[in-house]
Amino acid sequence: MLFSCVASVAAAGDLPRPLTADDFLSFDRDQAALGQSLFYDTILSGNRNISCAHCHHPKFGTGDGLSLGIGEGGQGLGPDRTPGIGLARIAKRIPRNAPGLWNLGGRDLTVMFHDGRLSRSELFGNGFNSPAEEWLPQGLNSLLAAQALFPLVAQFEMAGNPGENEVIGAVHDRIDAAWPILAKRVRTEGGYGARFVAAFDHIDAPEEVTIVEIANALAAFMALEWTSFDSLFDQYIGGDHAALTADQHAGMQLFYGKAECASCHSGPLMSDQKFHALGLPAFGPGRTRMFDPYARDVGRMGESNRLEDAYAFRTPMLRNVALTAPYGHNGAFATLEGIVRHHLDPARSRADWRPEDAKLPDVPWLEAADFVIQSDAREMARQARVVPGKGPALNDEEVAQIVAFLKSLTGTHGVTDPLFGVPEWFTP
Known part of the structure; x- marks a missing residue:
């Protein structure tokens, strides 16, 4: 440091x-509101038991307050989170510290993750050099949107263990095989399909929603909520x-x-x-x-x-x-x-x-x-x-x-006065 x-x-x-x-990318507020719901919803996890917010909660500065987190299979929030019980208990700690999400919509950002395994690049023809290589879908509107896809298919973060659900099974076939499964869940449940039609001009029917729109909505939320x-x-x-x-x-x-x-x-x-x-x-x-x-x-x-x-x-x-x-x-x-x-x-x-x-x-x-x-x-x-x-x-x-x-680097916007805040229905 x-x-x-x-x-x-x-x-x-x-x-x-x-x-x-001007140092930050522009995002649509309606898409961000949709992204807020997805960020706190467990629908994006393989076993429907963890959300993005379990590891990146504003109560802990958009982290989890732990050195190494407890991901899929755990229970609770932050330092009080427990590793689960029985067959659902965690099989591994999260390998690295959960980073804060502040200012990830910055225009000048070129690389993400502790090891930089996601960066801007035309190496694979989709705008990014990432673990998904050429299988990362086209249409992601930012580095932050691309980043949002990878916890969803990480075994110990959100996807779950082999044999537990169809998402992790698809991941072990090929990384991009799981994203359509999650997209179908989202567009057919919880009223999300209609919300995507309303928020995205190019979406005319729920059937058109893909993981790209989901990632772009998540990025819009994180960027607008935690710019400081x-x-x-x-x-x-x-x-x-x-x-x-x-x-x-x-x-x-x-x-x-x-x-x-x-x-x-x-x-x-x-x-x-x-x-x-x-x-x-x-x-x-x-x-x-x-x-x-x-x-x-x-x-x-x-x-x-x-x-x-x-x-x-x-x-x-x-x-x-x-x-x-x-x-x-x-x-x-x-x-x-x-x-x-x-x-x-x-x-x-x-x-x-x-x-x-x-x-x-x-x-x-x-x-x-x-x-x-x-x-x-x-x-x-x-x-x-x-x-x-x-x-x-x-x-x-x-x-x-x-x-x-x-x-003195602690701000107010996004800290004490967030644009969206934590949904009332979120229960850790």
Whole structure:
């Protein structure tokens, strides 16, 4: 989350320009209202037992408040979510931390997911380089719409386990085989078909609704609901130099100066959209490559197959970061102070970290595997080779000031005054 400008004081030229509405894609409000219903509805999951909102709820900053989430088969919401019982219980933790959904409608966004496995590209002729390759459907109106399709067909997130439903069965045939099944569900149940006809000009009958319209509606909702650029910091760079407290202002100077945070968290969106190895403590199942014999997470290398990308993860944007704990691709740090201090001395932080620092709900049948990676000396040695060196030397007061600045990035629109909010009928 940190570091590489050298100025000790942030001059005006060092700060990003203010974000405006023009920095975000336009979406239709009626389609967004339809997307809101779908986002909170379990109809899009294989076993009809989990919605997008179970892992991305505004109560937890559009995350779930966990280091590694509990997906399909679990019960409840956020840190209180339990892993289920009987045959329906979870078979695996979600491999990575549920990221916040703020500002994902940004025009300049080019890549999504912690490892960047979705990006804009004409490689497959559909506008995107994605896990679905040439089988990703045409007509998706944004990177965010494309992203919305993949949790629906992920076994441990929303699709379910083999043998449980027709959706996961189709996924194991070919990734795009499941989307028509979900689209048929939506257009024939709950009055959704008529709503699509009303919201989409090119849809004249429910039978015409495909997964593309569903994804576009979800994207419209997420973009309009969680666009945020009215924080105290945004007010400051917009010209109100009294917006920040003394500590927040000092933290801003450190962020854009001595602490070098802006070397990665750069530009108006506060991300370079690149990939960096931070040396976070290793635990959980990780997202393994097909031939990996054990649980580990190689990060960007899993997508690029380049050794120089090993254990590197995408730089997150920082608006509303104070709301989205825990932090890191696997949620290793429960507090902003923890992740900031990790950047200052990654090797020491990695050595001092303990399993109890992770926010993991009890799952007795998975506990033996949760931290098994740390007993693999060879894998730990491989990871140690890419752990960054020490960052700038900061004292406790300066760390506190950076944390104060990060808290100044919390906005109001979409936080205390969302456009749509949580439907009254949603029951976690």
